[in-house]
Amino acid sequence: VLKLELYYWPMLPGRGEFRRLLLEDGNVPYVDVARESEDAGGGIAAVMRIREAAELLVPPFAPPILKVGDLVIAQTAVVCEYVAELAQLHAKTRAPHYAVTILDILDEVHDTHHPLATSLAFEQQRAPAIRASNEFLNGRLQTRLAYFERVITVSARGWIVGETITYPDFALFQLLSGLDYAFPCAMSKVMVDYPLCVALHDSVRRRPSLAGYLASTRRLPFNQYGIFRHYPELDLTS
Amino acid sequence: VLKLELYYWPMLPGRGEFRRLLLEDGNVPYVDVARESEDAGGGIAAVMRIREAAELLVPPFAPPILKVGDLVIAQTAVVCEYVAELAQLHAKTRAPHYAVTILDILDEVHDTHHPLATSLAFEQQRAPAIRASNEFLNGRLQTRLAYFERVITVSARGWIVGETITYPDFALFQLLSGLDYAFPCAMSKVMVDYPLCVALHDSVRRRPSLAGYLASTRRLPFNQYGIFRHYPELDLTS
Numbered sequence: 492v493l494k495l496e497l498y499y500w501p502m503l504p505g506r507g508e509f510r511r512l513l514l515e516d517g518n519v520p521y522v523d524v525a526r527e528s529e530d531a532g533g534g535i536a537a538v539m540r541i542r543e544a545a546e547l548l549v550p551p552f553a554p555p556i557l558k559v560g561d562l563v564i565a566q567t568a569v570v571c572e573y574v575a576e577l578a579q580l581h582a583k584t585r586a587p588h589y590a591v592t593i594l595d596i597l598d599e600v601h602d603t604h605h606p607l608a609t610s611l612a613f614e615q616q617r618a619p620a621i622r623a624s625n626e627f628l629n630g631r632l633q634t635r636l637a638y639f640e641r642v643i644t645v646s647a648r649g650w651i652v653g654e655t656i657t658y659p660d661f662a663l664f665q666l667l668s669g670l671d672y673a674f675p676c677a678m679s680k681v682m683v684d685y686p687l688c689v690a691l692h693d694s695v696r697r698r699p700s701l702a703g704y705l706a707s708t709r710r711l712p713f714n715q716y717g718i719f720r721h722y723p724e725l726d727l728t729s
Numbered sequence: 730v731l732k733l734e735l736y737y738w739p740m741l742p743g744r745g746e747f748r749r750l751l752l753e754d755g756n757v758p759y760v761d762v763a764r765e766s767e768d769a770g771g772g773i774a775a776v777m778r779i780r781e782a783a784e785l786l787v788p789p790f791a792p793p794i795l796k797v798g799d800l801v802i803a804q805t806a807v808v809c810e811y812v813a814e815l816a817q818l819h820a821k822t823r824a825p826h827y828a829v830t831i832l833d834i835l836d837e838v839h840d841t842h843h844p845l846a847t848s849l850a851f852e853q854q855r856a857p858a859i860r861a862s863n864e865f866l867n868g869r870l871q872t873r874l875a876y877f878e879r880v881i882t883v884s885a886r887g888w889i890v891g892e893t894i895t896y897p898d899f900a901l902f903q904l905l906s907g908l909d910y911a912f913p914c915a916m917s918k919v920m921v922d923y924p925l926c927v928a929l930h931d932s933v934r935r936r937p938s939l940a941g942y943l944a945s946t947r948r949l950p951f952n953q954y955g956i957f958r959h960y961p962e963l964d965l966t967s
Contacts, residue, residue, distance in 0.1 A: 547883075548823075548883070548891075549823055549826070550876070550879060550880055550883060551826070552826075552830045552873075552876050562822060564822065564825075564826050565826050565830075566825070566826040566829040566830060566833075568806065568829055569825045569826045569829055572825075573822075584800060584802065584811075585786075585787055587802075587804070587807045587810075588787070588789070588790075588802050588803045588804040588807045591804040591806055591807055592790045592791075592803075592804060595804075595836075598833075598836055602840065602844075606840075606844050606845055606857065606861075607844055607857055607860050607861050607864065608860070608861060608864035608865075608869075610864055610868060610869075611864070619844065619845055619857050622845050622846070623844075623845045623846060626845065626846035626848055626849070627846075630848060631846075631848075635790075638788070638790050641788060642788055645785070645786070645788060653786075
């Protein structure tokens with residue numbers, strides 16, 4: 492039996508959550524290493540160690556990182572594709588480009604609160620962040636949602652790829668959940684135009700295979716350390 | 730024989746170039762549809778048509794798009810992985826996360842000249858762009874180059890994955906070429922610390938299998954429409 496070790500910052504859902512949802516839904520056992528205690532080899536120190544480990548054939552650049560025996564892979568999209576295979580949530584050739592398209596939107600969301608540089612605090616880039624969020628919430632977000640609304644329309648089954656749920660559906664669920672946290676006012680206005688996206692989000696949320704996880708402490712809540720952050724001044728107000 | 734059709738904006742190398750290098754090096758025949766004349770079904774109109782085509786099972790979100798028979802896939806990383814297989818430049822499980830890591834840097838480079846929004850002209854975001862470029866050229870760029878310098882050191886063969894050239898090597902070549910165009914002053918200072926990256930760039934440039942292409946008009950030069958743009962005020966000067 493392969494032992495799956497995940498490495499990701501333990502205090503935020505971030506990009507790590509995208510592969511955790513798949514493993515939980517597929518009931519694939521894993522160890523969330525950085526969420527173990529420091530005494531047990533966990534914590535942030537574990538993430539730092541695997542990033543720096545000199546003996547690795549494939550040094551990872553940044554978490555999320557997955558270790559399976561001697562195999563070490565990183566990058567959310569690559570890890571998700573690998574994990575989706577194990578969780579039987581893959582659809583070869585058709586699923587990956589949807590997943591990557593959704594994951595790209597994470598960067599855009601991050602840049603709404605950090606448009607200039609991640610090395611500067613939000614407070615040091617508040618004015619540009621307001622401009623960037625305004626652009627995002629008044630056009631780019633709608634273009635992306637309209638695309639997925641069209642995709643779900645084409646598939647005609649309520650999922651992205653077609654007949655059944657696949658890993659991009661979980662990614663869209665997590666994206667929409669994060670956007671609800673970050674921009675509650677904007678989302679309550681915008682989403683009325685994308686009923687199939689809303690329905691997909693709801694279908695994932697209600698899955699029996701995921702219910703236990705979503706109600707557990709393993710599911711990290713969104714917070715102000717992550718990609719999705721709630722700054723009222725960046726949301727739409729009227 | 731599969732007919733490969735590429736769709737990408739015909740006036741810039743951009744993300745399209747990443748898969749074109751692989752096809753050219755691997756001597757895989759393809760049609761660069763948007764670079765055919767409008768009369769022959771090419772031009773920007775061809776890109777717009779395939780984006781909107783209602784009958785597609787998998788509607789693409791944005792170019793680069795690849796069509797092979799009934800299969801339509803998009804997203805640079807996904808297309809590159811598919812094409813690398815055909816061009817025999819793939820290394821399963823080890824290559825993809827390097828390629829994705831390099832492609833992510835493209836977004837950062839784009840954001841140096843458009844930190845606030847792509848819908849605004851550069852001139853409307855010049856001051857934030859100067860701040861963003863300064864951050865990129867004084868830290869983030871070095872972190873990324875140091876990572877690939879380490880990766881090439883670990884592989885010990887002058888390539889990213891190891892024994893032989895694989896598709897992330899072409900991606901790193903194109904990234905470094907673009908950075909040379911965009912930030913000639915910064916790059917001439919920074920690259921002295923990354924000799925293995927410089928040597929890899931040179932090795933790709935000198936490949937006999939690529940020489941004809943690089944000297945041809947099929948190779949689009951960098952220009953001010955692309956991801957990599959040269960604005961002197963964003964480069965380092967002293």
